[in-house]
Amino acid sequence: MRNTKGQYASPEDKQISGEMEELLGRYLSSLQQQKERTKESTIDTRRREVRYWLAFCESNDIDPLAATTEDVKGYIQVNTHLADTTIGSYYRSVQSFYSIVENDAADDRLELANGHPCPDKRTIDLKQDYDIFENKAEYKLQHDLSAGDIEGVRDGAGEILALKPEQVERLFDSVPGKTRPTKERNEIAVRLNWYTGCRSVELSRLRIENIDWDECSINVRSAKLNVKEHSGQIRRDVYFPEEFRFQLKRWCTRVRHSFSSAAEPNSGRILVTTHKNEMPGPQINNVVKQAARNAGVQRPLRPPNPTPDDEVKEWFVTTHRIRRSAISHWVNDCESLDLHQVRRIAGHARIQQTMAYVEDDDAQIARDYQKAMQ
Template sequence: MQPSEFPVLSRPSARPALSGAGPGDFTEAWLRNRRLSEHTRDAYRRDVAGWLAWCAARDLDPLRANFLDVNSYGRSLEATPAARSGQPLTPATVARKLSALSSWYDFLVKLRAVEANPVSGADRPRVDRDHSATVGLTPEEVDTLLAAAEAETGPTAARNRAAVGLLADLGLRVGELVSLNLSDLGAERGHRSVRFVGKGGKPRRRALTPSTAYAVDAYLTERATTQGVAVHELTGPLLVTATGARLDRHSVFRLVRRLARTAGIPAWAKLSPHSLRHAFATTARAEGVPLEDVQDAMGHADPRTTRRYDRDRHNLDRDPAYVIWAARARRRS
């Protein structure tokens, strides 16, 4: 770490007000010190900005805040309606915001801007690891959504088929999908593949299924023809808009809901690209894919996270008691 990369800070005994020292500099230095996707960086940046604004409204120096202040902020967040739904923020959202703030303060502790992290002693919301608010899809609903994409015509139809195919067959996060570049496509030992940087800055690689590889090839062939170049001459993002800009996550959200509505899926208005990720995990487990393989495919550090995505995990058909009983019956026969 080069000292010149970070703002010059006073010792804790003479802490300056953060607003006077340039909070954006602290935040950007903290983010540069982390291996994060751009989407996560933006979210963390907003989380810290929210805390600084809350402190400023109360004439509170963030460098002198204690766990009681953080608790008050947490209660304030819990009473704040979400911009889209108008409903209070969920415990998981509040916990995520406080987690980002805790990381920010850990960074300031290392820089000796504060003596201790005030978030570490705060009362954070309890988040049930066995629950997810994402609305899932059954395998049959995924099939109808893909069929709706197949039936589409128009200038963006080929791109849309490639996008939903990647979401459904690989269970990608929407941020991973829109960050893909043409240079990420490849081939390894007979497999068509795609490489990308996953959550936490971890390099990932996945195999493309034959149907998704076909959809991607068809899209790129159409795109190259439109541009009057060969496919291998295409550069830049994998998925682009009509103007050549990178497709953004909001467009993918709208795409999934529009296709789901066309497919007649009842919960279409509540679906998101993450719904396809949940369906990927549930279907993989239902088809007998070992938990650790699903965990690796989804890029989860903790298998408990993967289990939360498995919507069919409480199905009594999968109770191990049946397997044990069947094995005992075979031994006795």
């Protein structure tokens, strides 16, 4: 039952009454009739997670067939201690329950007294309302993984590990550097890594004369594509936010050439060292890794729990991780960017490479399709 302030409570366990079990069975039967091609794994997930919802309803004296949007929001609220992907899955199971019940024309018991409480983002938007990234396995945080999980994860694996935007932004204020110009150069490097999604060697290649200050873009040569096979894609434009323009321009026109004895004013590589006209990719990577340590988000991936004598062979936060995080953000969070645009910015030769950053959500596809066809 809710407390004296009317706040929702989590059930002490996930057990439900016989009446709720019957309702769960009717829902699952209708789900399988309405969506015959539903995978067994999906049915198992819905069975488990709809039971959680029904247990919540029962513990808070809510009739599931008369639940309101506020009831669903209460359910989200009591689960905010869980991982984003878990909350997203729980919420999609609630949406599935009501979509199936709403569309059932055969079972007289499956009638909604108040209609669908959460049909789309106009009623509940996990990202906007709760800062929850509901359908991105890419945002599975490294510190949520067990040592055994970490040992099996590599960049080529199906699970893409990525930082959330707010985690990356913590790096900006945590860059290393003994002098103010060095810290400024390092912050520019980390910001360009995140804003452009460039690989470390591409960051090293970025040149002042290739900046379009009006468009906030930089033309760069790809570090991966073969000029004979991809002549039209060997160079691409990457972009940075308008609010970063002043900081970048100040570095390029006022600070950079006084910082480096090897740099020419208004031309050459954007990122330089005190004695060289180019900051090499490995050095940029070291700056990113140290910034992550300073920000408290750096951890070893391999070995997962090193002893004082162990050499860390792979760190979680690197320039490549920032690149993957940027692409994940563009694909999953930025509705104004479509996949083909992200592919071009990322410098992928094939759309399939960009698709690897998308978390499939069949229920969301169905809802978005219906909305598009209205």
